[in-house]
Amino acid sequence: MTLDSRLRDVETRLAAACARAGRKREDLTVIAVTKYVKTETASAAVRAGVRHIGENRWPDARDKWEALKGQAVFHYIGTLQTNKVKDVVGRFDYIHSLDRISLAEAIHKKAQALGIVVPCLIQVNVSGEESKHGLSPEQVPDLIRQLKPLAAVKPVGLMTMAPFDDEPERTRPVFRGLRELRDELNRAALAEAPLTELSMGMSNDFEVAVEEGATWVRLGTVLVGKEDLGAH
Numbered sequence: 001m002t003l004d005s006r007l008r009d010v011e012t013r014l015a016a017a018c019a020r021a022g023r024k025r026e027d028l029t030v031i032a033v034t035k036y037v038k039t040e041t042a043s044a045a046v047r048a049g050v051r052h053i054g055e056n057r058w059p060d061a062r063d064k065w066e067a068l069k070g071q072a073v074f075h076y077i078g079t080l081q082t083n084k085v086k087d088v089v090g091r092f093d094y095i096h097s098l099d100r101i102s103l104a105e106a107i108h109k110k111a112q113a114l115g116i117v118v119p120c121l122i123q124v125n126v127s128g129e130e131s132k133h134g135l136s137p138e139q140v141p142d143l144i145r146q147l148k149p150l151a152a153v154k155p156v157g158l159m160t161m162a163p164f165d166d167e168p169e170r171t172r173p174v175f176r177g178l179r180e181l182r183d184e185l186n187r188a189a190l191a192e193a194p195l196t197e198l199s200m201g202m203s204n205d206f207e208v209a210v211e212e213g214a215t216w217v218r219l220g221t222v223l224v225g226k227e228d229l230g231a232h
């Protein structure tokens with residue numbers, strides 16, 4: 001499949017999922033996850049209209065960031081070690097993997113030094129699967145309270161990954177759970193501002209996530225494909 005046909009195909013599927021859920025397509029943003037493809041492919045995607053790029057390691061993202069900064073919004077979606085914060089803050093526009101106060105403190109410190117505020121999503125392990133990162137839903141209110149003094153870290157929403165399932169329909173409770181958690185947190189008004197974003201849905205399960213209210217889907221393989229990148 002060519003890049004253009006992939007982009008068109010995903011667009012058709014997104015439109016159908018939005019229609020099924022009675023949602024507007026413009027309330028949903030696609031993040032093209034480029035970790036499996038070369039810089040040329042990421043650039044071609046941007047030329048074809050992609051405006052958001054997701055990556056999960058700075059060393060792998062560096063080339064693409066150098067080539068495309070200013071032309072796309074960059075999302076850091078991978079696990080973030082505290083000692084890598086200096087590489088990420090100031091380069092990525094959003095961090096989707098905030099999962100502990102020590103990480104928030106490191107982001108705050110670096111962001112303050114740069115005079116910026118970093119919008120962050122709190123990563124939640126809704127399914128409870130052991131291999132998945134993120135806080136349990138019960139732990140999220142405490143983290144939000146602890147974020148209050150950190151003015152340079154702005155919580156804007158929640159992120160989750162569903163366990164891979166051959167039957168995407170079975171991931172629905174995970175996505176519904178994240179939406180319900182966001183709505184509960186907003187009712188409790190713990191954050192300075194309502195949490196608006198739900199970052200959920202990947203190649204295998206994005207249509208279900210859209211039906212359950214995703215505002216950002218993170219699409220790698222299905223959107224930009226997968227290439228042999230060799231050792232790096």
Ligand SMILES: *Cc1c(COP(=O)(O)O)cnc(C)c1O
Pocket residue numbers: 033035056077078161202203204218219220221222
């Ligand atoms: C790799 C990755 C994606 C995209 O994966 P695909 O299944 O190829 O769409 C999305 N989110 C996160 C956090 C990832 O690491």
